[in-house]
Every structure is written in C-alpha cells, then in structure tokens.
Amino acid sequence: MSKNKQKRILTGDRPTGKLHLGHYVGSLQNRVKLQHEYDTFLIIADVQALTTNFEKPEKLSENVRQVARDYLAVGIDPEETTILVQSLVPEIAELTVFYSMIVTVNQLQRNPTIKSESAQYGYDEMTYGFLGYPVSQAADITFCKADLVPVGEDQLPHIEQTRRIVRKFNNLYDKVFPEPEALVGDFPRLVGLDGKSKMSKSLDNAIYLNDSEEEVKNKVQDAVTDPARIRIDDPGHPEVCTVFEYHKAFNKDGVKEIEGNCRQGKIGCVACKRKLTGAINNLLAPIREKRVEYINNPSLVDEVLIDGTRKAREVARETLNEVREAMKLNYFPE
Ligand code: ATP
Numbered sequence: 007m008s009k010n011k012q013k014r015i016l017t018g019d020r021p022t023g024k025l026h027l028g029h030y031v032g033s034l035q036n037r038v039k040l041q042h043e044y045d046t047f048l049i050i051a052d053v054q055a056l057t058t059n060f061e062k063p064e065k066l067s068e069n070v071r072q073v074a075r076d077y078l079a080v081g082i083d084p085e086e087t088t089i090l091v092q093s094l095v096p097e098i099a100e101l102t103v104f105y106s107m108i109v110t111v112n113q114l115q116r117n118p119t120i121k122s123e124s125a126q127y128g129y130d131e132m133t134y135g136f137l138g139y140p141v142s143q144a145a146d147i148t149f150c151k152a153d154l155v156p157v158g159e160d161q162l163p164h165i166e167q168t169r170r171i172v173r174k175f176n177n178l179y180d181k182v183f184p185e186p187e188a189l190v191g192d193f194p195r196l197v198g199l200d201g202k203s204k205m206s207k208s209l210d211n212a213i214y215l216n217d218s219e220e221e222v223k224n225k226v227q228d229a230v231t232d233p234a235r236i237r238i239d240d241p242g243h244p245e246v247c248t249v250f251e252y253h254k255a256f257n258k259d260g261v262k263e264i265e266g267n268c269r270q271g272k273i274g275c276v277a278c279k280r281k282l283t284g285a286i287n288n289l290l291a292p293i294r295e296k297r298v299e300y301i302n303n304p305s306l307v308d309e310v311l312i313d314g315t316r317k318a319r320e321v322a323r324e325t326l327n328e329v330r331e332a333m334k335l336n337y338f339p340e
C-alpha cells in the first residue's frame with residue numbers, strides 16, 4: 007500500500023453484461039474520484055454472477071472483459087486501482103466457507119435485497135449460492151480489509167451483513183478486520199427506462215455506457231414521461247417523469263430551467279428529451295473514445311486483469327494467514 011493511501015476501498019460489479027448509467031452515478035463516479043485517495047480494489051464478481059447465471063457460464067469470459075473495458079473507459083486507472091477477477095482468488099471462497107459458519111440462514115432470508123431480487127427473478131426456490139451471496143460479498147470486502155465500499159442503495163443490506171460478520175469474527179477469534187462503511191453515490195438508485203425498477207443490466211431497461219449516439223437517442227425517445235401530459239402545453243409533473251430524473255443526474259446545469267418550463271407547459275416532452283440526449287451523449291463521448299483504445303488492444307485489458315488478480319492474491323494470502331491464526335487453524339506454522 008502506498009504511503010499516502012492509508013485506507014482501502016473494495017467495490018465491484020457482477021459480469022452479467024455491460025455497465026450502464028446507473029452504475030456511473032451510483033458508484034463508478036465515486037470510484038474514479040476516490041482511487042487517488044484510497045488504496046482501491048475493484049472486483050469483477052464472476053462467481054456471484056453465477057448465482058443467477060449458472061446455466062450460461064460461457065458468457066462470463068466476454069462479460070469479464072466487457073466490464074474491465076468499461077472500468078478503463080470511465081477512467082479507472084490500473085496504476086491506482088487493483089482490478090481483480092473473483093474466481094481467480096480462491097482465498098475469497100475459503101473465507102466464504104469460514105463466514106458461513108457464523109451467519110444464520112434466517113438473517114439471509116430476512117435480507118430485503120435478497121427478497122426483492124428473488125421475486126424479480128421469479129424464483130420459487132433459491133439456490134444455496136444465491137441465498138448466500140451476501141456472505142461471499144463479505145469475503146470480497148474483507149479479503150483486503152476494506153474500510154469503505156462505494157455502492158448503490160440495493161447493496162446496503164449486504165454491507166450491514168458484512169459488518170455483522172466482521173463484528174462476530176473479531177469478537178469470537180481475534181480483531182482481524184475493520185468494520186467497513188458503505189458509501190452511496192449521488193444517485194443511489196437510478197430508475198430504469200421502464201420508469202419502474204432500478205436501472206439494471208439483467209432487466210435490460212438501461213442506457214449502457216457503450217451505447218452509440220443513435221441508441222441513446224432512441225432509448226430516450228421511448229422513455230416513459232408524465233402520463234398526464236397529452237398536449238404540449240399541458241402543465242407537466244417532473245416528479246413522476248423518468249426523463250426528469252435523468253436530467254437531474256446528467257444535465258445538472260439545465261435541470262432548473264427544464265423543471266420550470268415543464269411545470270408551466272412551456273417545453274414539450276420531445277424537446278425535453280432532445281436536451282437530455284445531448285447531455286448524455288456529451289458525457290459518453292470521451293468514454294466511447296477511450297473504449298476504442300482497449301477494443302483495439304485486447305491484450306492490454308487482459309494484462310490489467312492478470313496483474314491486478316496477482317496483486318490481490320498476495321493480499322488475500324496474507325489475510326488468510328491471519329484468519330487461520332485467529333481461528334487456531336494454523337496447525338503447522340513455519
Ligand atoms: P444485475 O441486474 O445483473 O444484478 P446490476 O445492474 O444490478 O446488474 P450489479 O453488478 O448488481 O449491477 O451492481 C453493481 C453496483 O452498481 C452495485 O453497487 C449496485 O448497487 C450499483 N448499481 C446497480 N444499478 C444501479 C442503479 N440503477 N442505480 C444506482 N446504483 C446501481
């Protein structure tokens with residue numbers, strides 16, 4: 007750890023598809039900013055992706071690279087941030103097993119995010135892995151003894167679960183881990199284009215960071231607005247409008263004017279959407295440009311992943327040595 011970076015961040019994403027604007031305002035922005043102040047670890051949680059995608063493991067290889075390209079394109083700097091692939095750090099799986107002894111099934115079943123995701127996926131029954139993914143997430147966060155976890159709102163119950171595990175571990179065995187804190191971004195739950203659920207890769211209601219200008223335009227055009235507004239001069243209700251939510255997030259300079267004009271029926275939805283399309287495309291232009299470098303140079307992305315994973319494993323090995331010592335499992339110390 008470099009001298010000026012006393013504290014650690016761990017955060018990450020499931021490689022279930024491309025990253026979207028929800029990730030950007032929910033946590034990517036924070037990660038990019040904080041990587042200079044914190045020793046940052048960014049995990050591509052491929053094992054966790056299997057909890058809902060175990061039938062299609064063949065997609066992971068491309069998705070892992072896709073997420074890595076998205077990270078690099080938005081400004082994650084591999085000199086500042088360690089990017090790692092979860093399944094290639096087996097110490098995380100080991101830690102998950104130890105933690106599973108001190109977590110109750112009832113705690114996991116009460117987790118509101120587990121409940122809502124299981125309803126969203128239409129599960130009649132949950133696999134052991136799905137129910138237990140917050141435990142595996144606790145292992146992700148603690149293998150590097152993270153202090154801070156930048157996440158979206160849906161993750162808060164999981165951070166709370168991690169804190170509970172850490173407290174129990176530290177009390178039972180030895181004080182090995184700090185209690186991590188969650189850091190929620192400016193928009194903890196960006197709504198999806200459907201206007202109902204959170205923007206999510208799996209629900210395909212998202213504007214992706216690698217959407218083309220045309221795709222952004224078409225998606226914004228189809229986005230749900232105020233249903234009570236029929237004629238252009240009807241007064242609008244920005245508080246129920248998805249497009250207005252996006253103006254708040256991506257058109258900070260113009261949002262006040264849009265709100266006033268909408269309420270007075272002075273701007274129609276078509277013009278309002280046109281302004282939003284412009285703002286989003288301005289944000290995405292440099293990201294698109296940077297991504298091209300990595301698409302043209304795929305070995306660069308692989309190198310970042312291999313290097314980061316190797317570094318993370320060294321850290322994980324050290325932590326696991328401490329864990330085994332604390333649990334008196336170090337039968338044959340050197
Ligand atoms: P999936 O649908 O496959 O679960 P996802 O879109 O929910 O994908 P995750 O990889 O599960 O993305 O989440 C990664 C991080 O991004 C988490 O910290 C999560 O809270 C945050 N995040 C995801 N979607 C949003 C959103 N719409 N608004 C704010 N933060 C979000």
Ligand code: MG
Pocket residue numbers: none
């Ligand atoms: Mg999710």
